Amino acid sequence: MKESIPIDELLEQLYSPSDFREIGHELVDVLADHLDQVQSQKELPVLTYQHPEKELTYWKDDMSSDTGLMDFYKKILERSIHVHHPRYIGHQVAVPAVISSLSGLVADLLSNGTGVYEMGMASNALEKIVTDFVSKKIGYGSDAAGFLTSGGTLANLTALLAARQAKAPGSVWEHGHHENLAVLVSEEAHYCIDRAARILGFGSAGIIKVPANNSYQIETSLLEQYLIEATNNGLVVIAVVGCASSTSTGSYDDLEAMATFAKHNNLWFHVDGAHGAGVVFSKKYKHLAKGIEKADSVVLDFHKMLLTPSLTTALIFKQATTSYKTFEQKAQYLWDSQQSREWYNSGKRTFECTKLMMSIKVYSIMRMYGTDIFEKNINRLFDLGKLFAQMISNRNGFELLVNPEANIVNFRYINIASEDLNTFNSTIREKLILSGKFYIVQTLIGDHRYLRTSIMNPLTSEEDFEALLDEIEYIASCLRSAI
Numbered sequence: 369m370k371e372s373i374p375i376d377e378l379l380e381q382l383y384s385p386s387d388f389r390e391i392g393h394e395l396v397d398v399l400a401d402h403l404d405q406v407q408s409q410k411e412l413p414v415l416t417y418q419h420p421e422k423e424l425t426y427w428k429d430d431m432s433s434d435t436g437l438m439d440f441y442k443k444i445l446e447r448s449i450h451v452h453h454p455r456y457i458g459h460q461v462a463v464p465a466v467i468s469s470l471s472g473l474v475a476d477l478l479s480n481g482t483g484v485y486e487m488g489m490a491s492n493a494l495e496k497i498v499t500d501f502v503s504k505k506i507g508y509g510s511d512a513a514g515f516l517t518s519g520g521t522l523a524n525l526t527a528l529l530a531a532r533q534a535k536a537p538g539s540v541w542e543h544g545h546h547e548n549l550a551v552l553v554s555e556e557a558h559y560c561i562d563r564a565a566r567i568l569g570f571g572s573a574g575i576i577k578v579p580a581n582n583s584y585q586i587e588t589s590l591l592e593q594y595l596i597e598a599t600n601n602g603l604v605v606i607a608v609v610g611c612a613s614s615t616s617t618g619s620y621d622d623l624e625a626m627a628t629f630a631k632h633n634n635l636w637f638h639v640d641g642a643h644g645a646g647v648v649f650s651k652k653y654k655h656l657a658k659g660i661e662k663a664d665s666v667v668l669d670f671h672k673m674l675l676t677p678s679l680t681t682a683l684i685f686k687q688a689t690t691s692y693k694t695f696e697q698k699a700q701y702l703w704d705s706q707q708s709r710e711w712y713n714s715g716k717r718t719f720e721c722t723k724l725m726m727s728i729k730v731y732s733i734m735r736m737y738g739t740d741i742f743e744k745n746i747n748r749l750f751d752l753g754k755l756f757a758q759m760i761s762n763r764n765g766f767e768l769l770v771n772p773e774a775n776i777v778n779f780r781y782i783n784i785a786s787e788d789l790n791t792f793n794s795t796i797r798e799k800l801i802l803s804g805k806f807y808i809v810q811t812l813i814g815d816h817r818y819l820r821t822s823i824m825n826p827l828t829s830e831e832d833f834e835a836l837l838d839e840i841e842y843i844a845s846c847l848r849s850a851i
C-alpha cells in the first residue's frame with residue numbers, strides 16, 4: 369500500500385507566487401529609492417566602513433531580530449559599498465545598468481544550468497549571439513568563437529590551458545608534462561596570470577616577467593632576449609600574454625609587436641583584456657588594442673567597463689577548434705559524443721559544470737539600448753580619465769603618475785616637506801574612506817604609494833573630481849597641522 373508523504377507547509381511556502389509578487393514589488397521599491405538616493409544625494413556615504421569583527425557581530429545579532437524583511441534589505445544596503453554613487457571611483461567593477469540587474473533576477477529565478485544545452489536553451493543561444501558579437505568586434509574571422517565564463521581569473525586560466533594543450537610537446541591533458549613549461553608576460557600583468565601559470569604546474573620559474581617601459585607597457589624589445597635566456601635555462605616557453613590593459617595603470621601593451629613575436633617563435637598569443645578589451649567597441653579608442661585580432665585568445669570582462677553585474681566574462685578563441693581540445697575527456701552522461709563540437713553545450717569548453725545564465729545580462733542591454741551603448745560608455749569613461757588627469761596636473765601639490773590611456777588614474781599628494789610620502793598618502797586614503805565621501809583605492813608603483821582611481825561610473829562628473837581633490841587637500845592640511 370502506498371503511503372502519502374505530507375509536505376511541510378514551510379516547504380510549500382518557499383515557492384508561493386503571491387509571496388514572490390508581494391515581496392518583489394516591495395523590494396523593487398526599496399531598491400529604486402536606494403538608486404535614486406545614491407545618485408542624487410552626493411552627501412550620502414559611498415561606504416559606511418565598519419571593522420570586520422563589529423560587522424560580524426552585527427549580523428549575528430540580526431539573525432534573531434524580529435524586524436521585517438524590508439528592514440533587513442535596507443540594512444544590507446546601508447552596510448554595502450555603493451557602486452552607483454558617482455563618488456565611487458575605486459576598484460574596476462561595472463556600475464550595472466538597471467536592465468542588466470533586472471535580467472539577473474530572471475536568471476536567478478530560472479536557475480538554468482546553461483553548461484548543457486537542455487539546461488539553458490535560451491541562455492546558450494543568447495551566449496552565442498553575445499560572444500559572436502564580441503568576436504566580430506575584435507576583428508576575428510569566421511573560424512573564431514567563444515563562450516561566457518565566471519570571471520577574468522577563470523577565463524585567463526582556461527585560455528592558458530588551451531595554450532598548453534596546443535603548444536606543449538605531447539598531450540599534457542592525457543599524460544602530464546615532463547618539460548619545464550613557461551609563459552612570458554609583463555611585470556605589470558594582473559596577479560591571476562601568475563596564479564594560472566602556477567596552477568598549470570609551471571612553478572615560479574615558469575612565469576617569466578618581462579620589465580615594463582616608462583609607460584608601464586611590456587618592453588617588447590626585450591622579448592627575444594628573455595625567450596633565449598629561458599630556453600638556455602631549459603624552459604619550454606609556450607605562450608606570451610599581452611595586457612589590454614594592465615590593472616594598476618590601465619596601460620595597453622603593444623599587441624601588434626607581441627603578435628609578430630609570437631608568430632615568429634610559434635608561441636600562443638593570449639590577450640588579457642579583462643579590463644580594457646572593451647575598446648574594440650569604440651571607434652575612438654580601438655587603436656589602443658591594435659593587433660588584438662592576431663591573438664589566439666582574448667578575455668574580456670563585461671563586469672568591468674561594459675555595464676553588467678559581476679561576473680560576466682567572454683573568452684574568445686581565434687580558432688574555435690582549439691577551445692574544444694582543452695578538456696578532451698569523457699563525461700558520457702552529459703553528452704552523446706565528446707568529439708562533436710557543438711557551440712550549444714558550452715560546458716565542454718568551460719571549467720564550470722553548472723554555469724550561471726550570464727548571457728541574458730549582456731543581451732538585454734544590447735536589445736534595449738542598441739550595441740552602440742558599450743562604445744558610448746567606454747568613450748565617456750576614457751574621456752573622464754583624461755579630464756581628471758588634466759585637473760590633477762593643473763593643481764599645485766599633486767603629482768600625476770602618467771598620462772592615462774584608459775580610465776585608471778594614479779596620483780599622489782606631494783605638498784609636504786621631508787615627510788614619508790607613502791605613509792602620508794596612505795593616511796589620506798584611510799581618512800577619505802572613513803569619511804565615506806569618496807571611495808578610491810591605492811597601489812604601489814615601484815616603491816611609491818599612489819592613490820588610484822578607476823572611473824567606472826558614467827555619472828561621475830568634473831564636479832566630483834573637483835570635490836575629491838578639494839577633500840584630499842583638506843585632509844592633508846589637517847594632517848600637516850597635526851604633525
Ligand SMILES: *Cc1c(COP(=O)(O)O)cnc(C)c1O
Nearest residue numbers: 519520521558613614615642643
Ligand atoms: C579584473 C582583471 C582580472 C581578473 O578578472 P576577474 O573578473 O576579477 O576574475 C584579470 N586581468 C585584468 C587585467 C583585470 O583587470
